[in-house]
Amino acid sequence: MARLDDLKNSPLFHDVPDEALQEALQVITERRYYAGQVILEQDAEGEALHLITSGVVRVSRISLGSRERVMGDVYAPGVIGETAVLGGGERSATVRAQTEVTTLMLYRTHFRQILRRHPQVLWNLSALLVRRVTFLNDELIAFGLNTEAALSHVFLSLYQQRLAAGVPNPEVLPLSTQDIMARISSSRETVSRVMRKLDAARMLTYTSTQVTLIDPDALEHVTLDEADVSAD
């Protein structure tokens, strides 16, 4: 059964008892989205979470002045919407399909029931939240250092996510200059300057629509060095 395999592949349902999987199968709904379609909307009630079973989504936040801040991309088999479902509040961001996307949708009430009945799912959720806290802390630190550190963090985390998702050419990141500006809240001039520098150091090459990492390991180390000597 394809849905059962999809469930087992999700970090939320990894290594859980069959009983929990069977319960989840009763209440999940498969959803399909076209590229560009909104899956979750900022400021709407957080009534459901989605297990992404194929495709890529982009998480972003739009402020009143209509400036868009991209928070990151999530690849299958990632999870979206779980914090609003648990926290009980409104969604703080909009999630939009970047490609064709399929998900398994799980309503808040059903999810909470499964968590109460199956501590292993709750354990998986905690592990996922710990990884997210660690990631966000790393991002705050990188963004606070300088643009090199911020870009390196963005590129390497996207690369690692693409590797884990098993997509072809994980080192070719589908990021335009505009995407990068929206991701790190920097001006075109700053982004262009640092991209030229990383290109000259043979860390990466780039075009107006994508960034290709040549030496991810070096990118990681150079950034740490840069971060520590720069006064920014």
Next chain:
Amino acid sequence: MARLDDLKNSPLFHDVPDEALQEALQVITERRYYAGQVILEQDAEGEALHLITSGVVRVSRISLGSRERVMGDVYAPGVIGETAVLGGGERSATVRAQTEVTTLMLYRTHFRQILRRHPQVLWNLSALLVRRVTFLNDELIAFGLNTEAALSHVFLSLYQQRLAAGVPNPEVLPLSTQDIMARISSSRETVSRVMRKLDAARMLTYTSTQVTLIDPDALEHVTLDEADVSAD
């Protein structure tokens, strides 16, 4: 019993069965720290977490070039060290006592046993992690907007924590200009300029060692407006 009350006050042990509290009482150790003492050290193994029962700690990260980035303060009854204990990795930050501090220390192995046996503790931990993810997301957004938004986020979150902790004069924040620079990774010039602006708008007053919020509600709203019209 004072320790039992301290446990019940901790967000981790809120509303848990007596059995879980009794188990925890068997394995916790009370620790005392003087102001300035290191409680958890960056890059050390994450072997234990602490429930803060009195006092205030500061979480910071020091990079090789010895630049210090302050990640935030935690007041009693906060929890520190739980992500390294769960994630199994090294600590990403140093935690230092700002005042005299007492904690209840819980080793990783004991904590994991309690989580496995008592899903309500795991539930509390998930709720705590969800709040932290939400907070870090808000911080990334505020820091990405402009210095006004960053300062407002820092001041308001500290104020709310002081309110919740029941400390006297919660609106008087013990932050020097140096502290603020280390918290938002900004230059003295930038911090001074924005502080003068917030002072002129009667949002706050400040000296070299503290910031006093005059109108927290207005601070929140002004910041949102600023954030949306400013080009940064």
